[in-house]
Amino acid sequence: MVIVMSPGATPSDVEAIVEVIGTAGGEAFVSRGVSRTIIGLVGDVARFEALDLRAMAGVADVMRVSTPYKLVSRENHPERSTVRVGGVPIGPGTVTLIAGPCAVETPEQTLQAAEMAKAAGATLLRGGAYKPRTSPYAFQGLGEAGLRILADVREETGLPVVTEVVDAHDVELVASYADMLQVGTRNAQNFALLQAVGASGRPVMLKRGMNATIEEWLMAAEYIAQRGNLDVVLCERGIRTFETATRNTLDVSAVPVAQRLSHLPVIVDPSHSGGRRDLVLPLTRAAVAVGADGVIIDVHPHPEQALCDGPQALVDGDLAELADVMRRFPALLGKTAAGELLTSA
Amino acid sequence: MVIVMSPGATPSDVEAIVEVIGTAGGEAFVSRGVSRTIIGLVGDVARFEALDLRAMAGVADVMRVSTPYKLVSRENHPERSTVRVGGVPIGPGTVTLIAGPCAVETPEQTLQAAEMAKAAGATLLRGGAYKPRTSPYAFQGLGEAGLRILADVREETGLPVVTEVVDAHDVELVASYADMLQVGTRNAQNFALLQAVGASGRPVMLKRGMNATIEEWLMAAEYIAQRGNLDVVLCERGIRTFETATRNTLDVSAVPVAQRLSHLPVIVDPSHSGGRRDLVLPLTRAAVAVGADGVIIDVHPHPEQALCDGPQALVDGDLAELADVMRRFPALLGKTAAGELLTSA
Amino acid sequence: MVIVMSPGATPSDVEAIVEVIGTAGGEAFVSRGVSRTIIGLVGDVARFEALDLRAMAGVADVMRVSTPYKLVSRENHPERSTVRVGGVPIGPGTVTLIAGPCAVETPEQTLQAAEMAKAAGATLLRGGAYKPRTSPYAFQGLGEAGLRILADVREETGLPVVTEVVDAHDVELVASYADMLQVGTRNAQNFALLQAVGASGRPVMLKRGMNATIEEWLMAAEYIAQRGNLDVVLCERGIRTFETATRNTLDVSAVPVAQRLSHLPVIVDPSHSGGRRDLVLPLTRAAVAVGADGVIIDVHPHPEQALCDGPQALVDGDLAELADVMRRFPALLGKTAAGELLTSA
Amino acid sequence: MVIVMSPGATPSDVEAIVEVIGTAGGEAFVSRGVSRTIIGLVGDVARFEALDLRAMAGVADVMRVSTPYKLVSRENHPERSTVRVGGVPIGPGTVTLIAGPCAVETPEQTLQAAEMAKAAGATLLRGGAYKPRTSPYAFQGLGEAGLRILADVREETGLPVVTEVVDAHDVELVASYADMLQVGTRNAQNFALLQAVGASGRPVMLKRGMNATIEEWLMAAEYIAQRGNLDVVLCERGIRTFETATRNTLDVSAVPVAQRLSHLPVIVDPSHSGGRRDLVLPLTRAAVAVGADGVIIDVHPHPEQALCDGPQALVDGDLAELADVMRRFPALLGKTAAGELLTSA
Structure with a gap:
């Protein structure tokens, strides 16, 4: 997942997210841009989703970057089924x-x-x-x-x-x-x-x-x-x-x-x-x-x-x-x- | 209901419809235009719908002119409910x-x-x-x-x-x-x-x-x-x-x-x-x-x-x-x- | 901008992107996850867009995280206009x-x-x-x-x-x-x-x-x-x-x-x-x-x-x-x- | 065109329409149903459209039954063009x-x-x-x-x-x-x-x-x-x-x-x-x-x-x-x- 912070987000908003993700057993990679900071999350997406990160201070958007389905996905089962x-x-x-x-x-x-x-x-x-x-x-x-x-x-x-x-x-x-x-x-x-x-x-x-x-x-x-x-x-x-x-x-x-x-x-x-x-x-x-x-x-x-x-x-x-x-x-x-x-x- | 005949419909196509509607207990009013004939149907719409008139020869379109719901309609129950x-x-x-x-x-x-x-x-x-x-x-x-x-x-x-x-x-x-x-x-x-x-x-x-x-x-x-x-x-x-x-x-x-x-x-x-x-x-x-x-x-x-x-x-x-x-x-x-x-x- | 790499992307795919972004005067922050790598870009978005990153090897998705309009945006003009x-x-x-x-x-x-x-x-x-x-x-x-x-x-x-x-x-x-x-x-x-x-x-x-x-x-x-x-x-x-x-x-x-x-x-x-x-x-x-x-x-x-x-x-x-x-x-x-x-x- | 009257339309509403259509050089065929009256119009559709029949008393709906395009229509030019x-x-x-x-x-x-x-x-x-x-x-x-x-x-x-x-x-x-x-x-x-x-x-x-x-x-x-x-x-x-x-x-x-x-x-x-x-x-x-x-x-x-x-x-x-x-x-x-x-x- 990727978190996009709003332009007005403070450093402590970012820290709060890093901490929450750490507590959930994940890792957060922070990229600070000129107008925006983005945070890449690595770990268990289901646990992250339960956190409702979108409601945290300074968060503008949360984007999922992996597919939410597993068993029917071709990622884990590359050959097409009959x-x-x-x-x-x-x-x-x-x-x-x-x-x-x-x-x-x-x-x-x-x-x-x-x-x-x-x-x-x-x-x-x-x-x-x-x-x-x-x-x-x-x-x-x-x-x-x-x-x-x-x-x-x-x-x-x-x-x-x-x-x-x-x-x-x-x-x-x-x-x-x-x-x-x-x-x-x-x-x-x-x-x-x-x-x-x-x-x-x-x-x-x-x-x-x-x-x-x-x-x-x-x-x-x-x-x-x-x-x-x-x-x-x-x-x-x-x-x-x-x-x-x-x-x-x-x-x-x-x-x-x-x-x-x-x-x-x-x-x-x-x-x-x-x-x-x-x-x-x-x-x-x-x-x-x-x-x-x-x-x-x-x-x-x-x-x-x-x-x-x-x-x-x-x-x-x-x-x-x-x-x-x-x-x-x-x-x-x-x-x-x-x-x-x-x-x- | 209204039946719109296609431009190439023949008089016998029209007659066939008039007959079918009559058999179903309804009445058909035929309006012949320059390029199209339209037929107005009066009677039990549910019976007409079962006939699948759209599949009959010469029919271009069938249009319903009354609402398909009855009990919740305001037509038969003008006062709003609480x-x-x-x-x-x-x-x-x-x-x-x-x-x-x-x-x-x-x-x-x-x-x-x-x-x-x-x-x-x-x-x-x-x-x-x-x-x-x-x-x-x-x-x-x-x-x-x-x-x-x-x-x-x-x-x-x-x-x-x-x-x-x-x-x-x-x-x-x-x-x-x-x-x-x-x-x-x-x-x-x-x-x-x-x-x-x-x-x-x-x-x-x-x-x-x-x-x-x-x-x-x-x-x-x-x-x-x-x-x-x-x-x-x-x-x-x-x-x-x-x-x-x-x-x-x-x-x-x-x-x-x-x-x-x-x-x-x-x-x-x-x-x-x-x-x-x-x-x-x-x-x-x-x-x-x-x-x-x-x-x-x-x-x-x-x-x-x-x-x-x-x-x-x-x-x-x-x-x-x-x-x-x-x-x-x-x-x-x-x-x-x-x-x-x-x-x- | 954020680049999401596909699961099969190689380290050299990632390097190629980091290099391209550097050449375009930007910075790329790489976050390696278990199944995916994501890259946060910092710099001039217009220059990044001209690169057509989506066409590069290993790229699954490119997501814009800032608005594409400037003059009408409230980001740079917080007060509403009359x-x-x-x-x-x-x-x-x-x-x-x-x-x-x-x-x-x-x-x-x-x-x-x-x-x-x-x-x-x-x-x-x-x-x-x-x-x-x-x-x-x-x-x-x-x-x-x-x-x-x-x-x-x-x-x-x-x-x-x-x-x-x-x-x-x-x-x-x-x-x-x-x-x-x-x-x-x-x-x-x-x-x-x-x-x-x-x-x-x-x-x-x-x-x-x-x-x-x-x-x-x-x-x-x-x-x-x-x-x-x-x-x-x-x-x-x-x-x-x-x-x-x-x-x-x-x-x-x-x-x-x-x-x-x-x-x-x-x-x-x-x-x-x-x-x-x-x-x-x-x-x-x-x-x-x-x-x-x-x-x-x-x-x-x-x-x-x-x-x-x-x-x-x-x-x-x-x-x-x-x-x-x-x-x-x-x-x-x-x-x-x-x-x-x-x-x- | 077909005019569908609303359930509460009066006989004089219907007459008014028949008259307006006649004045516009067309003919109106009236079909009286149990709950609704429908009127089929024969004549120059463009003249009828200018009348804005929908705004007349008692009119529930006006339906066009012919196509509004002429020169590109296949009706008047059955063979496909190259x-x-x-x-x-x-x-x-x-x-x-x-x-x-x-x-x-x-x-x-x-x-x-x-x-x-x-x-x-x-x-x-x-x-x-x-x-x-x-x-x-x-x-x-x-x-x-x-x-x-x-x-x-x-x-x-x-x-x-x-x-x-x-x-x-x-x-x-x-x-x-x-x-x-x-x-x-x-x-x-x-x-x-x-x-x-x-x-x-x-x-x-x-x-x-x-x-x-x-x-x-x-x-x-x-x-x-x-x-x-x-x-x-x-x-x-x-x-x-x-x-x-x-x-x-x-x-x-x-x-x-x-x-x-x-x-x-x-x-x-x-x-x-x-x-x-x-x-x-x-x-x-x-x-x-x-x-x-x-x-x-x-x-x-x-x-x-x-x-x-x-x-x-x-x-x-x-x-x-x-x-x-x-x-x-x-x-x-x-x-x-x-x-x-x-x-x-």
Whole structure:
């Protein structure tokens, strides 16, 4: 950490800080400038933070110079990780396609969507049984009945299941059906839920909060990791900005930035970012090209009847083009589409 | 609702919509312009929304023209509401000061902070026993031990207690100690929690999500109201913007806007908005002047030792000025400071 | 400045920096931590910035610890300044009301608006002859004819004139009619214009860019000051955020923050912030209460016929309330309304 | 346009509007709902806007349903345009690489950078002689001397020149040297400058304002088009958001959205978006993959000595990879790299 003193700080203000840091088992290096003095701190940052140095006399600013996350940081784990979901890899060597309906509505709709997904090259099935909705009057999902449908469709198609959990106390139930637990953007700082999925024994897909900085997103992942679960996949899904032409603003830069800061895989959700069907394929191409380790996409056999987010679901006619992107783009980045890997195995 | 057709829409596209709306029990009024046709819909909006009209051929845009919230709306409840917390009113006629430590740390610190609060004119005591923290390595609160301290301090000072709950499954426990439950900014779309506090029988203070539009904030309140609890107080606490000089950007305009849209009381948190002690008093004055029905403020006997948010807590020296603001500003708005009300009663 | 080295930086990386700084006439203080080394720099920051230290081997981050503006900074000019416009003070001791029509349309409309302004306590007249408009098809102002109207109305009412200039090459012309030049939010980084008003010999009102940080706003003021003109008044007018219920988000915190960083007066524009008539009075109260040195407000005798921003102009019926705010609020802050000052003089 | 009446609007409020619209030569279609009445307007939108309907009694909202730009809209010009700069095409069939130094510093540096650019496949040379800088103390460019250097380097390399103009009154001078004029992000609403480049007879590259919505960006292009210049290329260069890990947030979705709304070509600036060298290549890949018609990139022979934006310039070692992207990615989108086109011609 670095402490910047204000121009009017006195020598005894500086001494007081040196003493406090010494008492906390650290060392303070003082650099006196013409208009300002700065103090470099060496030692246990957590202990320094507890001191609330900012409140001490003469202090203008306190700057952290190391990252606040440890377990998910690439500093201590330079090699990028691969997370396996029911045998399917998500990581640096592959581009994994996760697809399926936004919400599970009926067995038929889910099975049809799963078959569409598979035809496009998907190796994991997404589908929501618990839906966090802005309005209490909107469809909230089928709950456990939806989980049973997903398990049946997995049986039929062989696709492992990724599904969202919205309450810490449902984690055990959802984990008994799902291969991967998803934490949604509205729960990105629901710490009770993060800790519960951390203890669940299942891989977790952690969506970025729509207002979360990359650092806060990695801190949320740290909550999961701290409970012993390092099988976390980060998912960029768009952030909230002033632009209203798209539902959210897909932050593609976040993919290489997060991959540089953390060893965890990073995927992209082009469906929820744009919120418009016509943007899904362009944003999928951008996601793969920027280096994402996978994409998660809404498909629906009859989007005009969907109970949730119909306007952004891909339909049958789009799937050939999606399959084409998944076939041709990963190779340009030196990656394999996860589907090919399984086929060739 | 209004449907805007795209310039290339055909007469049969328009007919299809008229038919669909008719089937859904509504009426469609078609206005044909030179370059565009627009269709006004009259009937049950919820049924129309389920139709996903945006996905129909020829549709360019679908615009909602009524508010999506009902119970908290002022349209059906023109008079502004007063919520009572342990006898203390929060509402249009008063300016209520809620103050106390950000986090409950010890019985002594909590009692001292409560006495500071009372001296400044506070009629409700705030204090956190469960703290949502961005870092898993930060102090997370004392839990039930903290609740017991709050109850003891209430006993001693007579101040009813406002405290945060962060998990749906703690609501019953927290409600057994607290007079008012607080839902924090990170849980503003934790719908399980909103429903649980809605069923708790306790008044609720709902902080605005740091990325929530005013409409989303009111929808979150609607979740609580829908469970039968209309004792909800809205609390503006700053939104996330590009500006980094302050922790958040206090959106003072949100106070009159929310008061016009909803009958619920609206208060302001000047401590968390700015994140800096030197901004607390100016922002408190602005909050009262803009018409807020109360303010909630951090005070701490020894902020340099605080385990949470010390740098924004008011200290002893600031309290006379706070008391002065609470004494002189409400009258300018034709309001009474809630404290005077109790004293004179 | 402080340089933070990356964890993998070598001793020779550190030496290279120490040498470069020495060559640039500075001194470098090295603090070696367990995982990181930090280097404090003392000397001429401008010379250090030209070195592009961030591009040197082993450098993780370079942090500036002093402010980049000098002439407008309060560090070197601790006392807050008062700017005088045709004899009317704007500064720490007063709250100045500037009012008038958004755009000058006709002599009658301008005179009527000026009389409304005066009745409400205004001591300066605002009015635009050059209007920057998002659409090339919108009314762009009367140009010099508008300036002549303003000069006539000044003659008749005694109110000095504040008016916008949008092109560096109009500055001389506008300055020949106006008492104060206004630089609008869209030109907050039009550096040619900033330099031209800096050389104009007239006081300048500098609106904050709708996307400008407070630091960038002060840097824009520094451009004006650098040309020898320290008669600059800063005007907060709302920033762009995700919230769409108001046209912009009034950042009231920016007032005390800017007043602490700079000695220049800071005023608020409640009309353009909210973009809605019903918010003008609440936001005016908030602005005065937070400590603004003045407010600038749109008034129009017939807003339904206004060629520009009619929906946010105050009308006759609102003026008594505005006058009341100007009469009662400044005293609470220990300030005088500028109008009273002139009357009593 | 659509007018939404407030719930309390009276029948005579509605009649007043119908009459006003009729007087303005339009037609009003009234749809009476249970809680609200909506009125569809058919006729000349510009005349309706001048009426300021929002200020009329009983009006809750006025919604525009057609686009406010005409000449740049794809509605009236469905085929996408190609702009030619000194013979080099920018448009739907190609991916054009524009590269060169951020600022022209010396003849040698500019020539070396141009040769680096050419080796990577660039067919247009960028370079700034007039630099808009946040600080008045930063390097502001060489002015006309820089333009002469650019002209000499064009002579030597055959690359047409793209360069920024920052003041309306420099347009003629800059146009006498340059093949394409660039309007930067800080001038995206400098309407005098937009009109001047519109009258210049040169193609224009219009950067998106860092806080501009896509609609405002297209309105800025309309200003240029309205002066008779349809040779406008739109350039997405990142928007300002709350994320601080990157200098700006590259909004890749803006590329397909703008291409759908306007017939103008859309390119991307990956250098200024991220502000970090390590992001330039990933963002270039994303830009080409999302469908951009070109990219504009900073290169510098010695970035550690650059007078402007050194930290984001590509260096020699990166160029082979850039060339590789330009060779392999466009074909995936059915496009040709503009360089190949010229070579094969």
